[in-house]
Amino acid sequence: MARAPLPAYRAPMRVTFTSAGIKRGVGRGVPLLLGIIPFGLVVGVISLGKGLSLAETLLMSGLVFAGASQLLALELWTNPPDILAVALAALVVNIRMVPIGAALSFWLDHLRGWRLWGSLFLTVDHSFALSVAENRAGGRDAGFLFGLGVFTWLGWVAAAGAGHAMGTVVALPPDHPLFFAATASFVVILVALWxxxxxxxxxxxxxxxxxxxxxxxxxxxxxxxxxxxxxxxxxxxxxxxxxxxx
Structure with missing residues (x-):
């Protein structure tokens, strides 16, 4: 009696981290600027209104790199500021990054050193959503997440700085459509996850x-x-x- 042939062994696809993946991530990040720039401008304008200097605004945006927590921190900002309250509020908002990091384990588990920590630091909601979509489509290059993160980080810091400078000459009313850009950008990235x-x-x-x-x-x-x-x-x-x- 003939035996049925055994199914061919398929080795798991190897995760890579290449310059091509980084460039691909940068390219996918270009459309995100439509949502990131207005959001960053808002943060810059509010930072100016709270008395932060341009250097302080750029430093906060570069180190925190999280629009929702920055807006909440600025809302709680007083003179002198209650640093502990502001830091705890930012921590509570950003604690969502814990499950986000776990969800990206399909790439992060294979990274070490600056590739791992750099990717973690630069990960935000937008890069998370697009990276999950990339992985579901068969992408195995973790450089995609890093490139996307670097590009959005640069865009975010630049937009916050521009908003701070713009705030000295332009006063926007609280109901200006620009303030809706942040919400709109979060809604749009859901399409990539659907x-x-x-x-x-x-x-x-x-x-x-x-x-x-x-x-x-x-x-x-x-x-x-x-x-x-x-x-x-x-x-x-x-x-x-x-x-x-x-």
């Missing part, structure tokens, strides 16, 4: 509903944001675990 209603719609609906419920309960920022993020992430992780076990 896999279909069955997979993505339940976690997204739960995240939105949880955030709105927390806001309706008048919980202080950033509690609604964090509650929605962790609720959606928990449901998404449960769905992924169930699908792998099936």
């Amino acid at each position: 896999r279909g209603p069955r997979q993505d719609l339940p976690p997204w609906i739960l995240a939105a509903a949880t955030a709105l419920a927390a806001q309706a309960l008048r919980l202080p920022p950033p509690v609604p944001l964090l509650a929605g993020a962790f609720a959606g992430a928990a449901l998404g992780a449960w769905q992924e675990t169930r699908a792998r076990a099936a």
Whole structure:
């Protein structure tokens, strides 16, 4: 009786980190400037209004590199500033980077040294979303995440500096459309992550509903944001675990 042929062994695809991947990441980052630049301009304008110098604005934007936490920190900024309160608020907002880093393990687990720490430092919501989409499409070059991060970091710092300079000659009303650019950019990157209603719609609906419920309960920022993020992430992780076990 003839035996059925054994399935051919397929070695796991090797993760690389190349200059070509970095260049590809830079190229994918160009459209993101449409959302990053207005967001950075807003941060620069508000920084000027809070009394920060240009050097301080550039230093904060370069080291923190997180628009949501910077806006919250500036909102809490007083003269003299309560450094501990501002730092804790930024930490609470940025704690979402912990599950984001874990979700990027398909590349980060294979990196060492400056490639790993540089990629982690430069990772934001936008680069996370596009990197996940790149990996799902078969991309195995972790340089993509690093290149995308470097490009968006440079754009962010430059935009914040330009906003600080622009704030000395232009006064924008609080309801100016420019302030909506940050929200719009976050909505747009969801397109790159969309896999279909069955997979993505339940976690997204739960995240939105949880955030709105927390806001309706008048919980202080950033509690609604964090509650929605962790609720959606928990449901998404449960769905992924169930699908792998099936």
